Amino acid sequence: MTEKTIQILATSDIHGYIMPTTFRNDHNAALGLAKLATIIQEKRIEGPTILIDNGDFIQGSPLTYYHQKFQVQEPNLLIQVANDLQYDAMVFGNHEFNYGLPALQSVISQSQFPWLGANILTNDGKHFTKPYIIKEIEDVRIGILGVTTHFVTKWEEPQHIQGLRFEDAFSSASHWAKWIRANEQIDVLILCYHGGFERNLETGELLETENGENQGYRMCTEIEEVDIVISGHQHREISTIIMGKSVVQPGTKGTCLASIELKMMMDSQKKIHSITHTPSLIYVTADTKPMTSVCNMISPTFEKTETWLDKTIGIIHGNMQIEDSFLARIQEHPYIEFINRIQMEASGAAISCTALFHNERGGLNQEVTMREIVTNYIYANTLKVLRLSGHDILLALEQSATYFTVEAGKLTVAESFLYPKAQPYNYDMWEGIEYILDISKPIGERVTKLTINDVPIRMDEEFEVVMSSYRATGAGNFDFFRNRPVVKEIQFDMTELIANYILKHPSIHATCNDNWQVTL
Numbered sequence: 001m002t003e004k005t006i007q008i009l010a011t012s013d014i015h016g017y018i019m020p021t022t023f024r025n026d027h028n029a030a031l032g033l034a035k036l037a038t039i040i041q042e043k044r045i046e047g048p049t050i051l052i053d054n055g056d057f058i059q060g061s062p063l064t065y066y067h068q069k070f071q072v073q074e075p076n077l078l079i080q081v082a083n084d085l086q087y088d089a090m091v092f093g094n095h096e097f098n099y100g101l102p103a104l105q106s107v108i109s110q111s112q113f114p115w116l117g118a119n120i121l122t123n124d125g126k127h128f129t130k131p132y133i134i135k136e137i138e139d140v141r142i143g144i145l146g147v148t149t150h151f152v153t154k155w156e157e158p159q160h161i162q163g164l165r166f167e168d169a170f171s172s173a174s175h176w177a178k179w180i181r182a183n184e185q186i187d188v189l190i191l192c193y194h195g196g197f198e199r200n201l202e203t204g205e206l207l208e209t210e211n212g213e214n215q216g217y218r219m220c221t222e223i224e225e226v227d228i229v230i231s232g233h234q235h236r237e238i239s240t241i242i243m244g245k246s247v248v249q250p251g252t253k254g255t256c257l258a259s260i261e262l263k264m265m266m267d268s269q270k271k272i273h274s275i276t277h278t279p280s281l282i283y284v285t286a287d288t289k290p291m292t293s294v295c296n297m298i299s300p301t302f303e304k305t306e307t308w309l310d311k312t313i314g315i316i317h318g319n320m321q322i323e324d325s326f327l328a329r330i331q332e333h334p335y336i337e338f339i340n341r342i343q344m345e346a347s348g349a350a351i352s353c354t355a356l357f358h359n360e361r362g363g364l365n366q367e368v369t370m371r372e373i374v375t376n377y378i379y380a381n382t383l384k385v386l387r388l389s390g391h392d393i394l395l396a397l398e399q400s401a402t403y404f405t406v407e408a409g410k411l412t413v414a415e416s417f418l419y420p421k422a423q424p425y426n427y428d429m430w431e432g433i434e435y436i437l438d439i440s441k442p443i444g445e446r447v448t449k450l451t452i453n454d455v456p457i458r459m460d461e462e463f464e465v466v467m468s469s470y471r472a473t474g475a476g477n478f479d480f481f482r483n484r485p486v487v488k489e490i491q492f493d494m495t496e497l498i499a500n501y502i503l504k505h506p507s508i509h510a511t512c513n514d515n516w517q518v519t520l
Contacts, residue, residue: 001273002266004138007049008190009040010250010258012232013093014053015060017253018081018298020290023062023309024375030283032254034290034298037085039257039282041291048137051085054232054250055093055148055194058107061253062374063298065495066305068099076107077301081294083112089133091146091192092117093232100160116146116192119172121165128164131176134184139270140262143186145226147173149195149233151213154473154482157382169195170215170222177225187272188262191226193219196234196249197420201242207420209477220245228260228277234421239279246279256283309371314502318510322363328356329403329427330411330518334510335363339377340431342501346490349385349466351432351452353396357425368508373498379425383490383497384472386481391459394447395480396428401437401446403427404518411439411520426476428467430516433457437518468494 011033020032043049058064058078067077082090092115096104108115108129118131132145150166173191180189199206199217208214216231220242231238231249237256238249248258259282265274320335322328328336340352356362362376388396403426405414417423436449450457457463464487474482490497502508 002268004140004264004266005047006138006140006142006262006264007043007047008052008228008260008262009043009049010052010054010192010230010248010260011036011254012054012194012230012250012258013056013235013252014078014254015056015095015252016058016064016078017061018063018078018294019302020284022253022375023371028286030255030285030288032284032290033081034294035284035288036254036257037081037291037294038289039284040085043259043282050088050135050137050142050144052144052190052192052230053082053087053090054192054230055091056095056232057082057090057093059095059098060378062309062371063302063305065374066308067301068103069496070304070308071301072103076110077298079107079110080297083110084293084297087113088135089113089144089146089192090115091194092120092148093194094149094152094155097152097156097160101163116144117148118145118176119147119150119167119169121167123163123165132180134186138264139266140188140264140272141184141186143180143184143189144192145173145176145180145189146192147194149213149215151475155470155475157469168212169193170212170218173219173226174223177223181225187264188227188275188277189225190228190230191219191223192230194232196231196236197238201238201240201247208416216247217242220247227275230258236420237281239281241279246277248279248281250281254284256281309374310369312367312369313499314368314506314508316364316366316368316508316510320364320510321361322356323361325356325359325362325424326413329429332429332512332514332516333363334512335376336429337431337512338364338508338510339498340429342498343383343466344431345501346492346497347383347385347466347488349432349464351393351430351463351465353428353430353465353467353471355425355428355468355471359422359424368502370499373502374495377495377498379468379470379494381468381470381494382492383466383494384469384486385464385466385488386472387485387487388463388465388481389459390450390457390461390463392480392484393433393457393463393465394450394459396478397430397435397437397447397450398444399477400428401439402443404437404439406439406520411518423476428471432515434515436516438520439518440520
């Protein structure tokens, strides 16, 4: 008997973070694909290796924003790096579609590796790309199957995915896992799923509405043909065993690398007698050196991005800095009012809602730069104006009110917005109306005031409300928005709208009309 070892390495949710920086004036953060590349190189020295990315690779950082805005005709930097690192396969994340199909087709054509999408079909029923590949390494046949959360259709701009249809991720994974086992004489099957887990991995307790966005737990427990599950989307760090399957999820922005070590006992006839697999996560640190070749490849555009980010484009009079993100969600902050007013000017709507996307310090300094804009408004949203009833607005406020709970007599964030994934972006704050949320009251009865110009809003009254394209899809448990009439669409990225507003009004006064409050 001979023992053979194969390493499966996986990245996920890199979101365009290559260099070790968050673009907030840090230059040696414990993140980034350039640092992961060093670890990947070291692991390859140990033995035969397969390298997979699990989606959300090409979008999400100021670097990718700069490339898309100013260098879109040039080769995609992220794909150049991926080619250099010799990825074996990539899976589509939901954010791969943010720039539209022509941009994505260009990315695919530049890739020296296959993109996998078993549940992504064209309207004529053909697969957009390969559903799976087979890698034969050390006389071991390994199937790699890729699926993407089908909630892409709920989040993405329709024109960005025109001509595609997304089938249920679980059904597709189950079908193809059975087909591959029956037809490909494989030894190991890896399921790469750009999606996360709907249940607690230890107890099986349901953690979120079982709506199909995340089906990872069901895949682990119901698809017997799979040996390894590589997950993503939720930005969690997971390394565990579920129903005999190795399960990993390697966080976001290149903070860690997922590794599954396969060990096979093989006889002289190359027949495999046993296979074991062990999952782990390997973390980058401040001491991890970024790979020089990757840095050299990225450096010209990275330096241009850094220069562009630091250009002053306007002056704030007053204070738009957010020191406490929780406080900014219970007591209106000038930065939130500012974003809502930009949305109102850009759309012509008299009512607006927006979220604060992260839980870190933020807001705008006195001298506003593009760096501050793109590090505060971190998503590639455009705007939509929906026609809503007074009842729709009430439902939306009640949904936002579920963000809070009361513990030991104090307001805090409800567990459902913290686990399994932090969701600060699913709590909205409104401008153009007046309201009070009383968290001491039962869920569904927390809106104790809802007026416009101090006149109570009638439930059958109609209003035009501007919001992010993400929220307008009903995402974040705002399902009642999904089929509401779209009055207008503003097809400019919000970061561009913010920058254009400041360039138009280079001297801005921080204001706060305190039109809403959260009480206990």
